[in-house]
Amino acid sequence: MTEQFPIYLHNTLGRRVEEFQPQNPDEVLVYTCGPTVYSYQHIGNFRAFLFADTLRRVLEYNGYRVRHVRNITDVGHLTNETLGTGVDKMEAAARRENLTPREIADHFTEIFHRDQALLNILEPTAEPRATEYIPQMISLTERLIGRGYGYCVKGDVYYDVDKFPSYGMLSGNTVEDLIAGARVEVGEGKRSPADFALWKAAAPDKLMRYESPWGMGVPGWHLECSAMALDLLGETLDIHTGGEDHVFPHHEDEIAQSEGATGKRFARYWLHNAFLQLSGAEKMSKSVGNILTVGDLAERGIHPLSYRYFTYQAHYRTPQNFTWEALEAAQTALYRIYDQVADLLQSSEPAGLTESGAAVRNAFREAINNDLALPEAVAVLNTMLSNSTLPPEDKLSLLDDFDRVLALDLLAVGRGLIVAGPAEREILDRRAQARAERDWALSDELRSKLAAGGLDVKDTAQGQRWTRSDVLPRVQAPQTGAGH
RNA sequence: GGCGACGUGGCCAAGUGGUUAAGGCGGGGGUCUGCAAAACCCCUAUCGUCGGUUCGAUUCCGACCGUCGCCUCCA
Secondary structure (H helix, E strand, C coil): CCCCCCCEEEECCCCEEEECCCCCCCEEEEEECCCECCCCCCHHHHHHHHHHHHHHHHHHHCCCEEEEEECEECCCCCCHHHHCCCCCHHHHHHHHHCCCHHHHHHHHHHHHHHHHHHCCCCCCCECCEHHHHHHHHHHHHHHHHHCCCEEEECCEEEECHHHCCCCCCCCCCCHHHHHHCCCCCCCCCCCCCCCEEEEEECCCCCCCCECCCCCCEEECCCHHHHHHHHHHHCCCEEEEEEEHHHHHHHHHHHHHHHHHHHCCCCEEEEEEECCEEECCCCCCCCCCCCCCCHHHHHHCCCCHHHHHHHHHCCCCCCCEEECHHHHHHHHHHHHHHHHHHHHHHCCCCCCCCCHHHHHHHHHHHHHHHECCCHHHHHHHHHHHHCCCCCCHHHHHHHHHHHHHHHCCCHHHHHHHHCCCCHHHHHHHHHHHHHHHCCCHHHHHHHHHHHHHCCEEEEEECCEEEEEECCCCCCCCCCCCCCCC
C-alpha cells in the first residue's frame, strides 16, 4: 500500500497528458473555481464540482494529502450589458428579492452546501468568500501597478497585457488575434483593447462597493482567485481546476495577474472539464433559465448519487449529453449495484483480498490514475461484480475500496437496504417455516405482506434474501425528452 | 473573424494503427426457481462524409458537414 503509482493528468497548458508530480511529495495544492452565489447551482455546475471532488479523492486514494481551496464568489461582476446600469447579477437578485446582496449570497451558499453534501462532495479545506478578500485584492492590484503591470485610468485599473509576453499561453489566443476579434471592445482609456480590469470604479448607487486607493469601486473579474490562491496556497499551485469556459479569459488573466505579481509560475497543472449538454439545446445557463438543480432531480425521483454516477459514465474532458432517459438508466444501474451489495452483505463481510481481487484493484487504480478514466473504472466495477469466481469477501472489500473514489455510499446504502425490523423478522421466520413445509400459499401470502411493508423477499439456494424497496427514491414522472 | 472540443450500436458512452471495438441502460432468447425476484449466459455496431499517409485506420493527416464551448458574468 505504500507503493506509489504514477498518476497521469491532462494539462490544458500544453494540451497533453503528463505524469503528475507534486512540488511537495506529501501534500498537493489544489485550487478550484467555485460558484457564484446569486442563484442556484445547476447540475451542469455540479459536473465541474464533482470532477474536482473526484480529482481530490483520486489524489487521496493515492496517498496524498490535499489542500483544496474553492472560493465563493459573492461579489457580482459587471458585464457589458449591465455596465451602464451599474447593477450586477448579485445586485439584481438582491433588488428583485428586496434583500441585501449578503442575504442573497448566504441563501444560495446554503443551498449550494446542502446540494454538495447530497452529492457527497467533500468540503474544501478552505472556502474563502470574495467579499472577505477585498483588502488582499487591493494590495495585489497595488503590487501589479508597482511592478509595471497595472495602470490607473480615472478610477479604473487595467492590466497591461503587452507587459506579459506569454499572455495567451493557456488558451492559445494571441494578443493580436484578440484585438482583431470582433468582440473585443476598446475600453475607455485602455492602452490595448486586450487589457482587462483589475479594479473598476463604481457609482454611488451601487450596493456593493469598496474604498480603494483609486476611489470607490469593485474588484476586477478575475482578481479574487489570484488573491485567494496566493494567500491560502502560496505562489505556485500544483493543480488549478475549472470548467472549460474559464480557460479564457478567466484563467488566462489569473495567470497574468499572479505571475505578474510574483514572477513565479502560478499553477503547474490546469485541468478543465467539458460541459454537460442538453442534447442539441443550448447550454444550461442561469441567465437563459433552462437550468436543472439537484432539487429538480429529486422531485423527479432521482437520487443525487445517481447523478454523481451518471457523470462517471463520460470522461470529464468529453461533453456529456444529458437526457432523462440516460439519467434514469444511470439510476437503474446504480440501484442494481446497491442491490448486489445488499445481497453480498447478507452472506459475507468485507475481508482481505485474494490475489485475483488485488488484480481487480490494480485495474481500478490504473483507470483512475489515467487522467481520471472513470468510465473505465466503473466498467472494472461492473465486471468485478459479475465475476463468479471472485469471493464475495473480495467483492465487498473492493466495493469499499473503490468507494473512496466513487463516493456512492456503496456499503452504507447496501446495509440500509437489508434492515428488517423485529416484526418483519418474525414474518420472515414464519415464511421460512412455511417453505420448509412446502406451504406455498402461506409463503406467497407472507411475501406479499412483507412487500406491502417495503420489504422485497426472494428465495435463493442459501435461503431468503431481502432488500427494502422503501429507502431509495424511485423515478416518478413518465419519461419525456431532455430539459423541462 | 480568432481560439478550442466533440461526432462510435435504440439511448448514455469507453477505447485502440492490425487478434473478439469496454461498461451501463433498453430490446430479444435462455439457465435457475413451486411461483416470483435476483443473478448468470447468449444475441443486438465496422466507429459523421470524402480524400490522403500506411502492407493495414474507427484510431494519423487534410477537407467538408454537423454539434458544442470561449472570445461578455458563466462549470
